[in-house]
């Protein structure tokens with residue numbers, strides 16, 4: 001990092017790190033103790049992954065406390081950025097055992113791929129602490145941002161983060177069911193969501209149907225919230241339904257691919273070759289964690305399909321040849337399509353819109369595409385004589 005080499009794909013981050021290093025405002029040191037020694041504010045931003053048993057793994061959060069306990073400057077504020085269960089600030093205060101250090105919660109709402117933009121242009125900044133003074137100390141760091149500032153108690157700040165991500169998941173599952181209904185009744189999900197989005201009470205964002213929501217946050221946070229509700233003796237039925245719908249969505253997309261690209265036999269995908277466009281959980285990131293694409297691809301592979309995939313963020317040079325079991329990764333979208341009984345688009349990379357569909361039609365064995373994001377222009381495909389099957393919309397064949 002000290003050389004300015006950013007190993008994750010994140011828009012504008014390499015430039016930001018480079019500018020920080022060049023100006024001397026950003027330095028990297030080894031060891032958390034060394035980093036916090038002279039700080040007035042310390043941000044803990046470590047990961048809180050889901051452990052095997054479905055609980056949040058707080059090992060890294062706790063390890064930070066133990067590592068910095070004796071190094072913190074008296075009067076400094078320790079801020080948790082990580083997504084942590086409600087009550088963590090209180091627990092960390094006890095674990096830290098330093099009455100001269102306040103603990104605050106400052107959840108982040110950044111999306112992977114656009115985190116620098118989201119940080120500089122937040123919809124709101126939330127800072128929660130038991131001490132108003134500590135919260136105001138943290139809030140002052142954001143003074144230059146043009147964003148509403150909310151100072152809350154620590155538990156509310158922690159809950160806001162989960163409540164936001166779970167709301168988004170519920171919204172997406174709702175849209176995915178409306179899309180399924182559209183297919184049954186002959187309606188068009190694009191027209192429905194456009195009209196829904198014009199209602200400012202609903203809002204136009206997060207209304208795109210897809211192969212299901214994934215990534216390292218929404219799946220983990222919905223499960224954690226469900227558990228937290230259970231512990232509080234609340235049956236969060238709506239959230240459980242959203243999670244169930246998300247599982248169903250992956251199955252539904254798998255069935256659609258089998259129906260559109262498979263044979264008429266009892267094992268429609270057995271020995272069928274499929275080309276795949278996109279494996280990351282969304283465009284703009286190289287993250288495969290909990291990607292609906294990889295889950296569906298593995299299921300297709302289990303059903304006997306041979307999958308060859310192209311993703312702009314996964315080159316065969318930088319990644320192991322088979323980061324997804326059963327899927328061969330290639331460096332060229334036309335190579336992925338070559339000889340395939342159909343093409344499946346999982347990730348909405350903008351460049352997929354500009355593919356040469358005439359060339360694609362020529363290399364495909366069967367000129368058909370299942371577009372799980374309604375990302376492509378069906379008319380451009382029709383011109384190239386490729387049948388298009390979207391989600392929640394009539395096919396264009």
Ligand code: UGA
Pocket residue numbers: 083108109110111112113165168172205206207208209210211212213214215216217218281282283
């Ligand atoms: C999510 C939240 O959006 C951020 O606000 C939050 O800070 C972050 O989690 C986190 O907790 O750290 P992220 O995981 O980067 O961000 O991904 P999103 O952009 O929210 O997308 C999540 C999933 O929903 C993806 O699989 C995406 O493809 C899907 N999605 C999103 C749709 O299917 N349709 C949409 O209209 C929007």
